[in-house]
Amino acid sequence: MRKKTVEEYIEVIFALEREEGRATTGRIASEMNVKPSSATEMLQKLQKEGFLQYESYAGATLTESGRRLALELNGKHEAIADFLAIIGVDRAVAxxxxxxxxxxxxxxxxxxxxRFVEFAGHFPDRPGWMECFQKYCETGRVEDCDQCPCGKSGNESPPAFGSPERRI
Structure with missing residues (x-):
């Protein structure tokens, strides 16, 4: 089984359990954009892996193992979306x-x-370097900035991707 597919099924079942109280095969198939027979086949495989309990016509319920995986995936999703939002990506896109x-x-x-998202959360007002980053995203130039600890002037270009100077 592909890891991504397994994780997507677990996430869908978790969401359906929270939103609707149960995850029927039909709803799972609809959310996954697959035929009910394909969903049934995957649910049977996930049951064998110990992620859920499955009954024909009743649907699926996550086991403790499945619930742990779902919570882990939820946490990853939230952290990644928050990170992307912090660096200025539109929330829907993030x-x-x-x-x-x-x-x-x-x-x-x-x-x-x-850790970065947690750290950034300690600064309700964006730190100066984040403002400089926002300006850089808009202009492609590192602006002279009193708040920015980088000490760069707007005339300097960053090293090209793949160059030895770019290594952090």
């Missing part, structure tokens, strides 16, 4: 992109991203 990214990001990257 939510959509988080749905794709969450299935591919590794643990180390995710932990660092979560």
């Amino acid at each position: 939510e959509r992109d988080a749905c794709q990214i969450e299935h591919h990001v590794g643990r180390e990257t995710m932990e660092r991203l979560e």
